[in-house]
Amino acid sequence: MNAKPTNEKPKSRLGKRVIFSVLLLLIIICAYVLLKKPQADKDIVSSAGYSTVATTKAIADGKALSAVYCKSCHMYPEPSLINKAKWKNVFPQMGLRLGIKQHRGESYMGSLRGTDLVVPSKPAMNDEQWQHIIDFYIAAAPEHLSSQSRSIPITRQLPFFNIIASPAKFSAPKVLATYVKIDTTVKPARIFVANSLKNQLLLLDQHLKVIDSIATNGPVVDMSFYKGDMLVCTIGKELGANSDKLGNVYRLHVSHSGKLNFDAKPMFSNLARPVQVLAADINGDSYTDYLLCEFGSLKGDLCWMENKHNGSFTKHVISDLPGAIKAYVEYAPGKKLPDLWVMFAQGEEGIYHFINKGDGHFEKQQILRFPAVYGSSYFELTDVNRDGYKDIVYTCGDNGNASLVLKPYHGVYVYVNDTHGRYTKQFFYPINGCYKAIALDFDNDGKVDLATASLFTDARQPEEGFVYLHNTGGEHFKPYAMPRDTAFERAVTLDAGDLNGDGKPDLLIGNAYFDIGPFGYHIKEPLFYLLKNTTK
Numbered sequence: 001m002n003a004k005p006t007n008e009k010p011k012s013r014l015g016k017r018v019i020f021s022v023l024l025l026l027i028i029i030c031a032y033v034l035l036k037k038p039q040a041d042k043d044i045v046s047s048a049g050y051s052t053v054a055t056t057k058a059i060a061d062g063k064a065l066s067a068v069y070c071k072s073c074h075m076y077p078e079p080s081l082i083n084k085a086k087w088k089n090v091f092p093q094m095g096l097r098l099g100i101k102q103h104r105g106e107s108y109m110g111s112l113r114g115t116d117l118v119v120p121s122k123p124a125m126n127d128e129q130w131q132h133i134i135d136f137y138i139a140a141a142p143e144h145l146s147s148q149s150r151s152i153p154i155t156r157q158l159p160f161f162n163i164i165a166s167p168a169k170f171s172a173p174k175v176l177a178t179y180v181k182i183d184t185t186v187k188p189a190r191i192f193v194a195n196s197l198k199n200q201l202l203l204l205d206q207h208l209k210v211i212d213s214i215a216t217n218g219p220v221v222d223m224s225f226y227k228g229d230m231l232v233c234t235i236g237k238e239l240g241a242n243s244d245k246l247g248n249v250y251r252l253h254v255s256h257s258g259k260l261n262f263d264a265k266p267m268f269s270n271l272a273r274p275v276q277v278l279a280a281d282i283n284g285d286s287y288t289d290y291l292l293c294e295f296g297s298l299k300g301d302l303c304w305m306e307n308k309h310n311g312s313f314t315k316h317v318i319s320d321l322p323g324a325i326k327a328y329v330e331y332a333p334g335k336k337l338p339d340l341w342v343m344f345a346q347g348e349e350g351i352y353h354f355i356n357k358g359d360g361h362f363e364k365q366q367i368l369r370f371p372a373v374y375g376s377s378y379f380e381l382t383d384v385n386r387d388g389y390k391d392i393v394y395t396c397g398d399n400g401n402a403s404l405v406l407k408p409y410h411g412v413y414v415y416v417n418d419t420h421g422r423y424t425k426q427f428f429y430p431i432n433g434c435y436k437a438i439a440l441d442f443d444n445d446g447k448v449d450l451a452t453a454s455l456f457t458d459a460r461q462p463e464e465g466f467v468y469l470h471n472t473g474g475e476h477f478k479p480y481a482m483p484r485d486t487a488f489e490r491a492v493t494l495d496a497g498d499l500n501g502d503g504k505p506d507l508l509i510g511n512a513y514f515d516i517g518p519f520g521y522h523i524k525e526p527l528f529y530l531l532k533n534t535t536k
Helices: 005-035 037-050 056-069 084-097 127-140
Strands: 161-165 174-183 190-195 200-204 210-215 220-226 229-234 247-254 260-262 268-271 274-280 289-294 301-307 313-319 324-330 339-344 350-358 361-369 376-382 391-396 411-417 423-430 434-440 449-454 466-473 476-481 491-497 506-514 528-533
Touching (some): 056 127, 084 127, 174 220, 210 260, 229 274, 247 274, 247 289, 268 289, 313 350, 324 376, 339 376, 361 391, 391 434, 434 491, 449 506
Antiparallel strands (some): 161 528, 174 506, 200 210, 220 229, 247 260, 247 268, 274 289, 289 301, 339 350, 376 391, 391 411, 411 423, 434 449, 466 476, 491 506
16 A cells, blocks of 8 residues: 555654653653642641641640650750751651650551661650650751851862773672772782672772672671781671671682682671671780671670680670771770770760770770761771871761751761860861761871762762862861762762872772663763872
């Protein structure tokens, strides 16, 4: 049969117009639904007792009650720390901890993931008292948090580093490097990278050539290098919060040719989401013990494994608080036994000094304390102002919780030691989702610079993924970031070390990228970036 193109074209155009109109309508409807979501949230929460107009007395009573109950587990949370909408997400989790399983038609059960929460059998207060606390926070909290206050904007260039992406075969629409390390315990230095979407640990040389790789039983989150011994810490089967005890610590062997091999059995197993393993002689008997940060979820602990000299270890719990995330072993002047400096990042957030009293006993001393919504993520002990006393560089930015919102207090802080062990905030630079900071003199000018990595960044500010704060003197830092054409938005971690032996610290960044756009852009990003120090 002969075609009739002159008759078919108008119909074809009409069909296309209809299809285009339908698609446009669908987009408008979707946009309307998304924009109306806050209103929908209001409709939902109003059924749970949030729409009632509270009296002045109820708000005052709620404030007084909050001062008693809301600091029983952690630092008192001021209403101004998050907005009204996010407080509504927090109430169920806080209520469960107080024995409140439901409130005015809203069930709180299931708001916390995991099986290790023991809900008190009897509520700590009656229904009206709990409502008063809710009334107080909803009345006092802002509708929206303030925006970041940056006195100096971030410059989108890195004049101090040469940016080198990981080999092309490690680029993908989804990449996650949960651990990176410039290993300078050997010459020439080498690189370890955890490719956690494939549960794989990579060993590369200084030219980024793969020497070997080995499969792991979960995401690698830490390694310990001590007197030629290497340990690898896996957090469990998944990174997210859970009650599982599937974490392990394995001894890793590297042959002269670079072949990787694990011991047949883990050194430590059945751990509650361990995030750090640290080797040290804790009790002074000349045998190597191990400190473990079991972050856990609702339960966890800081513990040390005592070496019994026969291949076995005995576990000693130093603190049963969850959230131990970063620890340092420090020897005070004149002491033979090491003290511990530890940051907790779950609930009772803060930095603590554990004074070693001998026989495996420690005296806990609070150094800095932070509200539970801060999302403490990392700290370093280092002499920032070069006065001979170690200061504290602290980051907060973990934002994967009920209070998920951009927070103006997320970023990197410097707390200066007054030479008597008291620490005062001297510097703060706001960075959304800040996850780690390394304090080093990168350009050899006698001043300590700060290199930061951030995971929960603002999508409108991809430069926050890596920020290099160049110390220009005193308390002043000038911020730099990746150039705009760099395929990079956020990072899980970073490390510093002299990779090529030129006496200058380089940087290694563990990327976190997921192409989850609704239209499937299929954009690939590198698994990691090497920043080679180019300063004179």
